[in-house]
Amino acid sequence: MQKPFVALVGRPNVGKSTLFNRLAGEPLAIVDDTPGTTRDRLLSESEWNGRAFHIVDTGGIDPSVGGKDPLSIGSADYIEQIRSGAEIAIREADVVLLLTDALSGVTPADKEVAQILRRNQKIVDGKPYPPVLLVVNKADNETYRMGAAQFYELGLGEPYPISAVHGTGTGDLLDVLVESFPPEEKEEEDDSVKIALVGKPNVGKSSLLNKLVGEERAIVSPIAGTTRDAVDTKIIYDGIPVTLIDTAGIRRRGKVEPGVEKYSVIRSMRAIERADVGLLMIDAVTGITAQDAHIAGYVLEAQKSTVVLVNKWDAVEKDNETMQQYTEVIRRDLKFIAYVPILFISVKSGQRVDQVMPLALKVQEERLARLTTGQLNRILQEAQDNHAATSSSGRSLRIYYGTQVRSDPPTFMLYCNDPKLAHFTYVRYLENQIRKVYPFSGTPIRLVFKARR
Ligand code: GDP
Numbered sequence: 082m083q084k085p086f087v088a089l090v091g092r093p094n095v096g097k098s099t100l101f102n103r104l105a106g107e108p109l110a111i112v113d114d115t116p117g118t119t120r121d122r123l124l125s126e127s128e129w130n131g132r133a134f135h136i137v138d139t140g141g142i143d144p145s146v147g148g149k150d151p152l153s154i155g156s157a158d159y160i161e162q163i164r165s166g167a168e169i170a171i172r173e174a175d176v177v178l179l180l181t182d183a184l185s186g187v188t189p190a191d192k193e194v195a196q197i198l199r200r201n202q203k204i205v206d207g208k209p210y211p212p213v214l215l216v217v218n219k220a221d222n223e224t225y226r227m228g229a230a231q232f233y234e235l236g237l238g239e240p241y242p243i244s245a246v247h248g249t250g251t252g253d254l255l256d257v258l259v260e261s262f263p264p265e266e267k268e269e270e271d272d273s274v275k276i277a278l279v280g281k282p283n284v285g286k287s288s289l290l291n292k293l294v295g296e297e298r299a300i301v302s303p304i305a306g307t308t309r310d311a312v313d314t315k316i317i318y319d320g321i322p323v324t325l326i327d328t329a330g331i332r333r334r335g336k337v338e339p340g341v342e343k344y345s346v347i348r349s350m351r352a353i354e355r356a357d358v359g360l361l362m363i364d365a366v367t368g369i370t371a372q373d374a375h376i377a378g379y380v381l382e383a384q385k386s387t388v389v390l391v392n393k394w395d396a397v398e399k400d401n402e403t404m405q406q407y408t409e410v411i412r413r414d415l416k417f418i419a420y421v422p423i424l425f426i427s428v429k430s431g432q433r434v435d436q437v438m439p440l441a442l443k444v445q446e447e448r449l450a451r452l453t454t455g456q457l458n459r460i461l462q463e464a465q466d467n468h469a470a471t472s473s474s475g476r477s478l479r480i481y482y483g484t485q486v487r488s489d490p491p492t493f494m495l496y497c498n499d500p501k502l503a504h505f506t507y508v509r510y511l512e513n514q515i516r517k518v519y520p521f522s523g524t525p526i527r528l529v530f531k532a533r534r
């Protein structure tokens with residue numbers, strides 16, 4: 082079942098990230114402790130009245146193509162960024178929340194964003210789509226709540242006053258939000274391996290898809306599925322049913338002018354959500370960008386597997402060190418997914434394209450793999466013998482035994498003296514010890530600590 086995407090839009094400082102954090106679930110403990118590599122969170126999941134949904138803070142999305150720092154808001158071109166955020170949201174989200182600020186009242190920037198949103202809504206079943214809910218934040222007291230009525234001026238209907246800091250009004254807002262969701266649609270289930278092609282425009286996604294579909298080992302099924310944001314191609318590869326989820330093809334249906342195609346973070350995320358394995362394509366000529374890292378981070382957060390494909394390898398001038406240098410840069414920028422395989426390909430010349438599907442399928446196979454309890458406990462025992470956990474408080478982590486409780490993705494329950502003593506670096510160490518025995522290539526693994534009774 083696809084969960085709806087809710088996008089937060091508005092100028093800087095209205096409280097988007099505060100509201101995001103209030104609505105968002107707990108982040109996975111994957112935040113890197115090295116300065117400069119922490120990923121800002123753009124996307125999270127939330128639930129209200131039994132309906133789960135995604136929430137996206139467009140304030141953090143750098144919609145421009147290229148390596149610009151996504152956090153350069155506040156610079157002179159910030160109005161350009163809000164515009165882009167609004168355009169992305171209205172084109173790709175299921176519901177848009179436009180945030181405004183009760184303290185500053187209606188500003189020219191609010192009017193402009195409201196206008197962009199209204200202009201880009203379509204009429205579906207006689208109603209504007211996607212729905213836009215007008216949120217007046219920082220309405221911390223009754224005076225401001227009353228004052229919210231002035232925002233009717235924006236032409237987006239009833240303003241919902243809230244205080245993201247105190248939490249007042251958010252319940253009513255969420256009630257209306259959930260009511261505005263599109264009806265729940267059941268996705269037809271099949272047991273094919275779902276592989277999504279994601280990456281910036283022009284990295285070669287469509288070209289690769291055509292190549293994969295044309296491979297000798299691939300038999301294309303005539304039934305192609307189309308969802309709102311992706312086109313599915315079903316193939317049988319070496320006897321294995323595979324669904325290729327393509328985010329590139331769809332854009333040609335929209336009325337986006339040529340040359341202004343934006344890196345579609347939301348669209349990529351929707352594709353990833355439906356996938357088992359994401360093929361993250363990077364352009365060898367332009368190199369890895371902040372947006373690539375965002376997508377990679379989301380694949381991890383969604384607990385999906387990843388293969389990094391560095392495409393256009395033909396267009397790079399190289400000597401026998403180039404591949405190593407590229408690998409180092411990617412490993413550095415994608416430090417949080419050190420376990421992903423990297424393949425250097427040229428869709429144009431065909432170089433190593435025949436390795437793409439075997440690699441993706443191998444990653445999927447490892448995603449489904451299971452360690453025996455005996456294997457796991459030998460690893461845990463040896464890991465602790467070689468390097469016991471230490472702690473400044475004097476009490477340190479002691480793991481008694483563990484068991485793999487599930488695959489897809491591999492999840493290990495470790496019974497210990499106190500889960501609170503499981504610190505990031507030691508958890509990472511244990512993860513590495515497990516991967517030495519079985520690599521779980523391309524796949525995140527989860528270690529869950531439980532106190533032994
Ligand atoms: P963003 O740039 O839109 O993501 O805004 P932030 O979430 O970073 O918030 C900007 C500032 O507004 C911060 O100092 C917040 O503490 C403050 N803020 C956010 N929500 C509220 C609220 O409901 N009431 C008040 N008084 N301040 C708020």
Ligand code: GDP
Binds near residue numbers: 392
């Ligand atoms: P998409 O937007 O990610 O779907 O990218 P396309 O598949 O449309 O490719 C964008 C451009 O890159 C096209 O002009 C392709 O011919 C070109 N391209 C794709 N793969 C390669 C490659 O391996 N090498 C070179 N030099 N160009 C490529």
